[in-house]
Amino acid sequence: MTGEATRGGGTATSAPLVADTIAGIRGAVREHRMAGRTVALVPTMGALHDGHLALVRRARELADVVVVSIFVNPLQFGTGEDLDRYPRTLEADLAALAREGVALVFAPTAAEMYPVGEVETRVTAGHVGTLYEGASRPGHFDGVLTVVSKLFHIVTPDHALFGQKDAQQVFLVQRMVRDLDIPVRIEVVPTVREPDGLALSSRNRYLDAAQRRIALALSESLAAAEAAGADGLDEVLAEAAGAFGDHDGIELDYLVVVDPDTFLPVVEGTTGLARVLVAARVGTTRLVDNALVTLG
Ligand SMILES: Nc1ncnc2c1ncn2[C@@H]1O[C@H](COP(=O)(O)OP(=O)(O)OP(=O)(O)O)[C@@H](O)[C@H]1O
Ligand SMILES: CC(C)(CO)[C@@H](O)C(=O)[O-]
Numbered sequence: 001m002t003g004e005a006t007r008g009g010g011t012a013t014s015a016p017l018v019a020d021t022i023a024g025i026r027g028a029v030r031e032h033r034m035a036g037r038t039v040a041l042v043p044t045m046g047a048l049h050d051g052h053l054a055l056v057r058r059a060r061e062l063a064d065v066v067v068v069s070i071f072v073n074p075l076q077f078g079t080g081e082d083l084d085r086y087p088r089t090l091e092a093d094l095a096a097l098a099r100e101g102v103a104l105v106f107a108p109t110a111a112e113m114y115p116v117g118e119v120e121t122r123v124t125a126g127h128v129g130t131l132y133e134g135a136s137r138p139g140h141f142d143g144v145l146t147v148v149s150k151l152f153h154i155v156t157p158d159h160a161l162f163g164q165k166d167a168q169q170v171f172l173v174q175r176m177v178r179d180l181d182i183p184v185r186i187e188v189v190p191t192v193r194e195p196d197g198l199a200l201s202s203r204n205r206y207l208d209a210a211q212r213r214i215a216l217a218l219s220e221s222l223a224a225a226e227a228a229g230a231d232g233l234d235e236v237l238a239e240a241a242g243a244f245g246d247h248d249g250i251e252l253d254y255l256v257v258v259d260p261d262t263f264l265p266v267v268e269g270t271t272g273l274a275r276v277l278v279a280a281r282v283g284t285t286r287l288v289d290n291a292l293v294t295l296g
């Protein structure tokens, strides 16, 4: 790697090597490959928390070398969304990754990833990409899949890790890998929660104390859904929606129960495993969560 392509820091044994160019990370990965080492990629947008670190820890179990990418991808943000205010905490992120023994960090600029500005060629997420998160954030999943596919081409990992918290993203990434024959194994890591149930999320930083309490409606709605599973879909939806009735200051965006295999909504009378997806706005902050339920 060239000096320009890297930003080290700390001791050589514990601090990750940080590449901000595609050539730099490719060169660093190539060196590990030549030494016969396997590689796992953890794609993130930074502002790291214990959810991200759970992905990193699992990645360390799966491969010899862990690459964490930190990139707030403009392509997956719509007009009026929080691209500009999204938390950027690179120094703290690097310190956390050093403690986790991460070898390599890829932290490119937008100009490095998209040198001509808008990209003309994109991966399309298809019909499921237009539902739920995709309905509220048009183009979001095309942006996610495009950058994830670029990251796969740049890092060429054996394994890539994603959090179950973003369930629709997981489904679409897995399908992209299958549809496009990308030679990477996708590992899904369970959602890490606060002791009171709130799913960890970088966007939780936007919440004040009162909003933080109100945001518990998401995990409470999922707990209500799980408890009502035996009574079937209509009860699950009614019980889960009830958790939002108890709170002012939160606006339900969607609450839906989907078939885990197709990610399409299930109909009343369906039995077996299904996934409840929920999204809500607390003030100006959008939060998502999901859980498995057994229907019938
Ligand atoms: N609580 C969590 N548990 C497990 N994985 C998580 C959790 N939160 C995020 N992840 C995963 O970490 C990866 C990077 O996510 P990202 O950087 O967008 O963080 P985030 O907390 O989801 O941020 P945001 O608030 O923007 O949704 C994704 O695969 C995501 O699913
Ligand atoms: C996968 C990802 C890093 C792509 O930008 C992002 O969508 C995220 O952090 O979940």
Ligand code: BAL
Residues within 6 Å of the ligand: 076, 166
């Ligand atoms: N964690 C999902 C990425 C996003 O909200 O843009």
